[in-house]
Amino acid sequence: MERTKELLVNMGPQHPSTHGVLRLMVKLDGEQVTWCEPDIGYLHRCFEKLSEQKTYPQVIPYTDRTDYLAALINEQCYVEAVEKLFGDAIQVPERAQYIRVMMAELQRITSHFLALGSMALDLGAMSAFLYCWRDREKIYSLFERITGGRLLYNYLRIGGVRNDLPEGIIGTPQDGEDKADKTIWGFINYLDSYVYPEWDALVTNNRIFQYRTKGIGVLSPEQAIAYSASGAVLRGSGVKWDLRKNLPYSVYDRLEFDIPVGQNGDCFDRWWVRQEEMLQSSRIVKQCLQWLAENPGPVMAKVPRVLKPPKGEVYHRIEGARGEIACYVVSDGGANPYKVKWRSPAFTHLQLMPLLIPGHKLADIIPILGSIDIVLGEVDR
Amino acid sequence: MDFLKERFPDAQFATHVNGDTEVLVPAAQYEEAVRACYDAGYKYCSAVTAIDWQDRLTLVTSLARIDPAEVGARTIHIKVDLPRTGAHIPSIAGLYPGANWHERETYDMYGIRFDGHPNHRRILLPDNWQGGYPLLKDFTDRRPKRPRLVRHRFAE
Amino acid sequence: MEWWYSLPTTAQVWIGGILKASLILICGLLNFYLCLMLERKISAWIQNRVGPWRVGLWGWFQPVADLIKLWVKEYIQPNNVDKWLYLIAPFIGFVSANLVWLIVPFGDKLIATDFEIGIIFIAAVTGYDVIATFMAGWGSNNKYSLLGAMRGAAQMISYEITMVMSVIGVVMMAGSLRLSDIVLAQQERGLFGWFLFPQIIGFLVYLMASLAELNRAPFDLSEAEQELVAGHHTEYSGFRWAMFMLSEYIHLAAWSAIAASLFLGGWSGPTLGQVAAGLGNLLNGFGAFANPVGTAVANWGLTVMGSTVLNWLAGVFWLFLKTYFFVFLAMWIRWTLPRVRIDQLMDLGWKFLLPVSLFNIFLTGTLRYVAVAFDGLPITIGSFTLRLLGWWL
Numbered sequence: 057m058e059r060t061k062e063l064l065v066n067m068g069p070q071h072p073s074t075h076g077v078l079r080l081m082v083k084l085d086g087e088q089v090t091w092c093e094p095d096i097g098y099l100h101r102c103f104e105k106l107s108e109q110k111t112y113p114q115v116i117p118y119t120d121r122t123d124y125l126a127a128l129i130n131e132q133c134y135v136e137a138v139e140k141l142f143g144d145a146i147q148v149p150e151r152a153q154y155i156r157v158m159m160a161e162l163q164r165i166t167s168h169f170l171a172l173g174s175m176a177l178d179l180g181a182m183s184a185f186l187y188c189w190r191d192r193e194k195i196y197s198l199f200e201r202i203t204g205g206r207l208l209y210n211y212l213r214i215g216g217v218r219n220d221l222p223e224g225i226i227g228t229p230q231d232g233e234d235k236a237d238k239t240i241w242g243f244i245n246y247l248d249s250y251v252y253p254e255w256d257a258l259v260t261n262n263r264i265f266q267y268r269t270k271g272i273g274v275l276s277p278e279q280a281i282a283y284s285a286s287g288a289v290l291r292g293s294g295v296k297w298d299l300r301k302n303l304p305y306s307v308y309d310r311l312e313f314d315i316p317v318g319q320n321g322d323c324f325d326r327w328w329v330r331q332e333e334m335l336q337s338s339r340i341v342k343q344c345l346q347w348l349a350e351n352p353g354p355v356m357a358k359v360p361r362v363l364k365p366p367k368g369e370v371y372h373r374i375e376g377a378r379g380e381i382a383c384y385v386v387s388d389g390g391a392n393p394y395k396v397k398w399r400s401p402a403f404t405h406l407q408l409m410p411l412l413i414p415g416h417k418l419a420d421i422i423p424i425l426g427s428i429d430i431v432l433g434e435v436d437r
Numbered sequence: 438m439d440f441l442k443e444r445f446p447d448a449q450f451a452t453h454v455n456g457d458t459e460v461l462v463p464a465a466q467y468e469e470a471v472r473a474c475y476d477a478g479y480k481y482c483s484a485v486t487a488i489d490w491q492d493r494l495t496l497v498t499s500l501a502r503i504d505p506a507e508v509g510a511r512t513i514h515i516k517v518d519l520p521r522t523g524a525h526i527p528s529i530a531g532l533y534p535g536a537n538w539h540e541r542e543t544y545d546m547y548g549i550r551f552d553g554h555p556n557h558r559r560i561l562l563p564d565n566w567q568g569g570y571p572l573l574k575d576f577t578d579r580r581p582k583r584p585r586l587v588r589h590r591f592a593e
Numbered sequence: 594m595e596w597w598y599s600l601p602t603t604a605q606v607w608i609g610g611i612l613k614a615s616l617i618l619i620c621g622l623l624n625f626y627l628c629l630m631l632e633r634k635i636s637a638w639i640q641n642r643v644g645p646w647r648v649g650l651w652g653w654f655q656p657v658a659d660l661i662k663l664w665v666k667e668y669i670q671p672n673n674v675d676k677w678l679y680l681i682a683p684f685i686g687f688v689s690a691n692l693v694w695l696i697v698p699f700g701d702k703l704i705a706t707d708f709e710i711g712i713i714f715i716a717a718v719t720g721y722d723v724i725a726t727f728m729a730g731w732g733s734n735n736k737y738s739l740l741g742a743m744r745g746a747a748q749m750i751s752y753e754i755t756m757v758m759s760v761i762g763v764v765m766m767a768g769s770l771r772l773s774d775i776v777l778a779q780q781e782r783g784l785f786g787w788f789l790f791p792q793i794i795g796f797l798v799y800l801m802a803s804l805a806e807l808n809r810a811p812f813d814l815s816e817a818e819q820e821l822v823a824g825h826h827t828e829y830s831g832f833r834w835a836m837f838m839l840s841e842y843i844h845l846a847a848w849s850a851i852a853a854s855l856f857l858g859g860w861s862g863p864t865l866g867q868v869a870a871g872l873g874n875l876l877n878g879f880g881a882f883a884n885p886v887g888t889a890v891a892n893w894g895l896t897v898m899g900s901t902v903l904n905w906l907a908g909v910f911w912l913f914l915k916t917y918f919f920v921f922l923a924m925w926i927r928w929t930l931p932r933v934r935i936d937q938l939m940d941l942g943w944k945f946l947l948p949v950s951l952f953n954i955f956l957t958g959t960l961r962y963v964a965v966a967f968d969g970l971p972i973t974i975g976s977f978t979l980r981l982l983g984w985w986l
Contacts, residue, residue: 063736087935097561105572140455151516180811182933186640258929264811265931279479281503284535296505303509370453371499371512373483384497388487399484399499399539407538419814420932436561 062090065162069098076423076432080409084418087418092413092421096404099436107396112138112214112363114330123434124165126377128159132214136305137372137383138214139363151353153307156399158344159202160213161337162240165247166195167377168330168337175327175426176259179268182260182278191251196238201225215361216356226349230259240345244338254333254383260331269323273412273424276321282413284404287379288329289428293321299375307396313339323427330429357402362391377404396400400434440477441513443468444510459497459514462517467517468527474500474513475532483512485540487519487547489574494519494547496526498536521573546572551590609727612694613705621691624846624891625839629656630841635924666831671734674828678732680703682725683829683836689721690840693847698773700860700908711772712764715851716757719806722844723749729837730825742825744814749806751942756802758950762795762957763788763855772851776859787858793982798946800922803848805942807841809923812938837966845923847914853915860908862926869894956981 067080077098083091096239103122107115119134139146173188201222203211211218227239233250235242259265275285289337290297297314300308316332317323359373365387371383379401386395405428412424441460442450449461462470479500481517488495493505496517517526528551530537540551541560548570551557558564562571569576597605630645630653637644645652670679696711697703708714723746730742764770766788767778780785789796805812826837853859863871873891877884896904933941960977 065737097563100561104572107578143454176931181812181930183636183640184930186642190641241451259931262931264933267937268931268934282534284482284533290503297503302505302507321934367514369459370455371483371514372455373501373512380483382483382499384484384486384499395488397484397486403538404535404543407535411534417936422462426590 063105074433076314077263078406078430078435080421080425080431082418082421084414086418087419088259089413089416089418089421092410094409096403096406096432096435099432101437103136103398104396105219107393109392111391112365112393115331116212116214117208117210119398120210121433122400122437123167123378123402123431124208124360124380125431126163127208128156128163128211129374130234130381131417132156132160132306133211133372133374133376133381134385135212135214136374137385138363138365138393139367140370140372141385142214143366146215146357146359148357149354150307150349150356151220151348153352154347155221155310155355156346157306157311158240158341158348159199161327161340162195162198162336163343164219164377165334166192168334170428171330171378171426172255172259172327174427175423176265178426179265181259181265182263187251187254187258189428190375191247194246196241196245197237198225213356213359214369214383215359216354218356220355221348225338227346240341244341244345247334247338252331255331260328266324267310268425269327271320272323272416272420273427274320274322275332275408275412279411280321283408285379285408286401286404287376288326288333289379289405290410291300291316292318292326292329292427293306294319298371299380303373304397305372306428311340311343313337323423325428326427364389364391376401378434379405397437400437402432402434403437404429406430406435439471440472444473446543449455453514456511457514458511459516461495461516463520464517464526467515468529469501470515471498471500471532475517475555478502479513480533482529482539483484485529485536487543487544487549489521489547489572491574492521494521494524494549496524496543496549500533512533519549522548524548525552527552528554532555546570548573601605603952610635615837617694617705617827618691621694621843621846622839624658625842627917628842628846629659629838629918632924634922636928639925640641661837665834668833669828669830671962673734673827675732678728679828680833682728683704683826683833683840685728686725686840687836687843688844689718690847692718692721693844693851696846697711697850697912698854698859698976699774699912700741700905702773702861703908704773707771707773710770711775712757712760712770714733714917715754719749719753719756722806722840723753725840726825727824728907729829733789733805733825738825738827741827744777745825746939747807747809748814751939752802752805752946755942755946755950756799756806758954759798759802761950762792762953765954765957765961766791770849772854772859776854776861779858780861785858786877789856792856792953792957793958794949796852798854798858798950798953802942802946802950803852804926805924805938807844807846807848807923809841811926811932813927814932814935814938836962844919849916849919849923852919853912857915859912859915860912862907862914864898864904866896866900866906871897882950884891909981946953 063084065082067082069077069079079095079098081093081095082089092218096227101121103118107118116131117135119130121129124264128397139148167422169188169191173185176184176191185335200206200359202225203209204210205220221305223393225239227235227241229241231242233246236246237243275289275293277295279294280290285293294317296315296317297371299305301315316329318329367387369384369386371384372383380399382399383403384395384397384399385393388394408428409425413421416424441448443444445460445462448534451459453459471514479502481498481501481503482501483501485496485498488497498515499512500515501512504510519526526549528540530540530551531553537554537556538560541556542555543549544551544557545559545561559566567577600608633655634645645655648654648658693715695705696708696714726745726749727742730738730745733739763775767775769775779788826834829837870891871894873887873889873894876887877888
């Protein structure tokens with residue numbers, strides 16, 4: 057009997073989609089995929105080697121650029137790791153911690169917007185992508201007023217944050233949509249009243265979208281844990297694990313929020329988990345805003361001019377937008393870190409591709425890749 | 438941690454500032470130590486990396502437990518001292534598929550070979566990269582330099 | 594016009610034919626310009642932006658700039674293309690798109706060629722598009738183009754059958770395949786006489802099938818930019834690629850015009866004379882308080898009511914209004930819905946739409962028989978169908 061040859065297709069480093077410079081090698085038998093392997097390294101910028109030659113505060117902008125879509129969360133991971141090395145010598149003021157948490161949650165919301173928007177774009181609902189940018193622009197305006205930067209900030213410092221929130225940015229709980237890019241309360245109210253229902257109606261409840269994502273890329277809980285999945289990928293498979301609740305850091309143990317969990321571990325569940333996480337992040341931001349409005353105070357601890365943490369090592373894991381971000385900092389007592397290892401979730405999740413994709417059709421690669429939610433800055437560092 | 442103390446009484450234990458445990462085992466007992474952690478419920482491999490002390494390398498494997506009901510479970514770091522050149526150690530990619538790429542990256546950056554790894558290739562750098570292992574402290578860029586383009590001078 | 598009738602018949606036929614063909618070509622190209630511009634403006638409006646803005650007034654000269662650029666662009670042709678297939682494919686698509694415009698009735702007796710078998714002609718001409726797609730994909734000597742072309746050809750062939758089936762109901766109600774007859778039948782049925790109401794099932798099936806036939810979202814897999822392959826027109830650059838775009842938009846406008854003629858009553862609508870007469874009547878208060886302005890307007894309306902040219906203009910106006918309603922609908926759907934997968938597309942076409950359109954034919958036939966056989970039974974196809982749909986939904 058004649059056998060047809062398999063077609064080796066290269067989804068090259070340049071994609072029409074927005075995921076970045078990733079190369080996916082795929083073997084096709086007609087429309088079925090039989091083998092898949094990602095090839096990375098196109099965005100490797102030697103973050104770990106560079107950080108050994110910079111001082112501790114100088115590494116903070118580099119951490120921004122790993123997961124550039126949710127930059128403040130990366131900064132939080134690194135800065136908290138170094139603060140742990142200092143132990144009791146640096147006491148971060150509580151107001152700074154609440155500011156960090158609030159900014160991290162706002163970043164989580166925007167990062168999920170982009171993840172959902174680009175997955176919708178890849179599936180053909182092109183308008184949803186532009187709605188996500190409309191909302192990200194509002195966040196950019198807010199962040200520009202607070203930190204000075206739109207996408208990359210260099211805002212957190214070892215010992216606190218660089219500056220307090222400017223006057224009037226918090227707003228009042230009654231702020232409406234017109235203040236969505238002027239005050240944080242306005243933005244949160246705008247999200248709750250307008251954006252989340254719009255997403256639901258436009259994409260999540262759309263039958264075509266559900267046909268394309270339900271039952272695709274199913275990941276069982278045991279596989280998810282074995283493959284070191286974390287974040288929405290792990291929760292989409294039904295494992296209720298969130299580092300903000302199970303290994304609390306910063307002030308998360310004082311905040312109230314729920315953890316959404318999926319049931320089937322398919323693309324639709326991961327999508328849904330991200331959408332629900334945005335709602336929970338809104339809750340956290342509201343609690344932080346209430347605390348911040350009532351508790352003025354310093355935002356930076358007294359730290360020495362040249363930071364030299366005592367000798368030691370620390371491995372600090374936090375819940376990033378895409379999963380577990382962890383930072384292994386080794387200090388030898390000098391002004392430069394001896395080693396900084398950045399464990400990024402997207403790097404680890406990309407290992408799932410050879411597991412999930414074979415057996416599906418060519419057109420299913422796109423929702424699977426979108427639901428894993430990678431950003432190449434993190435994968436390659 | 439206690440189960441490790443029982444199994445490996447001569448290993449060196451230490452505690453990090455944030456409560457994590459680290460245990461230094463000899464290379465021959467690495468696989469056994471990892472297996473012991475796996476059997477004790479540490480089924481999640483967070484990262485595999487290495488540290489380059491000037492006289493030796495230290496491989497660090499960070500394992501954790503994923504139990505939705507548990508709050509505050511700290512990570513275990515299993516450390517192994519290895520020579521700076523020619524180091525090789527059994528791979529745990531069969532037990533922890535999530536460690537597959539982390540081991541490839543450690544090989545790529547430090548030169549530690551993982552015996553039994555299903556796909557032992559460089560990951561971040563190109564497969565045919567000749568320059569050595571970048572994250573070693575004495576790394577110098579020994580790649581052949583590209584010829585500099587000289588401005589073409591037309592005949593006078 | 595005596596000089597016209599003094600010409601020999603063959604000369605009349607040839608000159609008339611060339612004239613009609615040129616007018617149809619110009620009509621097609623004007624529609625292309627409008628469709629292209631509308632696509633960009635409507636998509637911008639949906640996506641909360643402004644679209645082209647700088648070129649010309651509010652950006653409306655953008656297609657001129659685009660076409661000039663494409664005209665002067667370099668032709669990048671891969672090495673081992675099958676030369677004739679590669680070169681001719683775009684033109685075949687363009688020709689087939691324009692052929693559909695030949696039978697669109699613009700007004701009473703204002704139609705380029707009034708075929709007796711109008712609907713069948715459309716079905717036949719659509720086949721050219723499939724050929725063009727496949728020629729482009731095969732001739733490009735590129736496995737990705739071939740993949741896209743095969744998908745596209747399979748999709749188009751599946752939906753051709755469904756589309757023709759969905760229209761048979763209209764043909765049965767009008768009693769003729771000739772498009773001008775269909776429009777006149779709708780006019781005769783009076784107010785709400787459009788075939789949209791009795792044939793609502795056929796209309797919905799036609800809408801989906803024509804979107805699939807045109808390779809427009811949510812069925813645009815063969816051109817899906819976000820997926821692996823860029824489709825059958827990957828290897829075309831410059832004006833050859835512009836030909837594909839031309840044929841796509843002219844096709845869209847042509848199919849919308851056909852839909853308007855079949856379901857929305859085509860060129861029928863109040864003419865200028867009728868509007869003026871009615872307005873005059875209104876101003877007169879329906880005879881209650883007659884005033885000079887109202888009477889003047891009404892009288893003027895009555896005098897121009899018979900004018901053929903003004904009636905033609907009114908017909909063209911109404912036809913294009915309805916056509917662009919469909920075009921707007923198609924664009925709205927494109928920019929809102931995600932894309933379906935190829936196997937889901939085939940399932941939809943063969944397992945759902947085709948049986949539904951066959952059911953529609955059956956229903957129409959049965960109800961007509963019942964209405965004719967039991968004369969005076971107060972049942973109309975429209976009310977029955979709408980009630981049925983209401984029950985099903």
